[in-house]
Amino acid sequence: MDxxxxxxxxxxxxxxxxxxxQDQTALALQDDLSSKIVETGAKGVLIDxxxxxxxxxxxxxxxxxTAAVSRVLDAETVVVGMQPAVAITLVELGLTLxxxxxxxxxxxxxxxLSSALGKAGSDVEVDDLAHE
Amino acid sequence: MDxxxxxxxxxxxxxxxxxxxQDQTALALQDDLSSKIVETGAKGVLIDxxxxxxxxxxxxxxxxxTAAVSRVLDAETVVVGMQPAVAITLVELGLTLxxxxxxxxxxxxxxxLSSALGKAGSDVEVDDLAHE
Numbered sequence: 001m002d003x004x005x006x007x008x009x010x011x012x013x014x015x016x017x018x019x020x021x022q023d024q025t026a027l028a029l030q031d032d033l034s035s036k037i038v039e040t041g042a043k044g045v046l047i048d049x050x051x052x053x054x055x056x057x058x059x060x061x062x063x064x065x066t067a068a069v070s071r072v073l074d075a076e077t078v079v080v081g082m083q084p085a086v087a088i089t090l091v092e093l094g095l096t097l098x099x100x101x102x103x104x105x106x107x108x109x110x111x112x113l114s115s116a117l118g119k120a121g122s123d124v125e126v127d128d129l130a131h132e
Numbered sequence: 133m134d135x136x137x138x139x140x141x142x143x144x145x146x147x148x149x150x151x152x153x154q155d156q157t158a159l160a161l162q163d164d165l166s167s168k169i170v171e172t173g174a175k176g177v178l179i180d181x182x183x184x185x186x187x188x189x190x191x192x193x194x195x196x197x198t199a200a201v202s203r204v205l206d207a208e209t210v211v212v213g214m215q216p217a218v219a220i221t222l223v224e225l226g227l228t229l230x231x232x233x234x235x236x237x238x239x240x241x242x243x244x245l246s247s248a249l250g251k252a253g254s255d256v257e258v259d260d261l262a263h264e
Contacts, residue, residue, distance in 0.1 A: 002150075002183075003183065004150065004183070005148060005150060005180065005182045005183045005213065007146075007148065007180060007182075007213075007237070007238045008237060008238060008239055009141065009238055009239060009242070010239065014139075014146075014238075016137060016139065016148045016150070018134075018136065018137060018148070018150050018151065019150065019151060048137065048139060050137045050139075051134075051135065051136070051137045081137065081139075105139070105140060106139045106140060106141055106146075107140055107141060107142065110141070
């Protein structure tokens, strides 16, 4: 079974989705990600979907669920790198990714997490990570 | 044709290889990466291979070539996330990845790039990115 690697960058976990997600892979990713959040105490999750040219309702729901799980574990989720066609498809499917923030690229996503976490008065260090 | 996304984090480009590289994909990655280095003025390249359980001589050579091309374009390459079995295989194949630095994970790779670039007297900003 393919597993998607979860990369740690300071207090942020970065997941780059490059393959078409099957049910098993998506479930494994959710398991791995929640374990990793607990293990590392990460405060933010960046999901990069720049490699995805097609997003269906399954992936849309998977992203929403992942964000909801992360939020319960006290980590903010930002989806980055969405292609224009994907955005159109998501809206046409009626999937507006409620509760998920988006940013154009990883740098902007880090900046967004930095400001969001900074406002929350958290002691995270992602401020150091983001510069535009 | 699959393309591997290249993520920009400050002055560093991050490439996470998750699929078995075929010739076409590897060539496309080298093209994309060199274009992106020139376009962004990146000073460092992190290649994450934590998802690879098998590395053959083709991938080994690809990594060496990518590092050599990056160096000519004034960017340091660090390979991160190598699994123990992969390290053993590389040595058994006689591929010692000359001229390529390695680090255990992305955070350590960023720290390594930061210190390497700092010593070179460069004006890069990766110092902000790395903390262990």
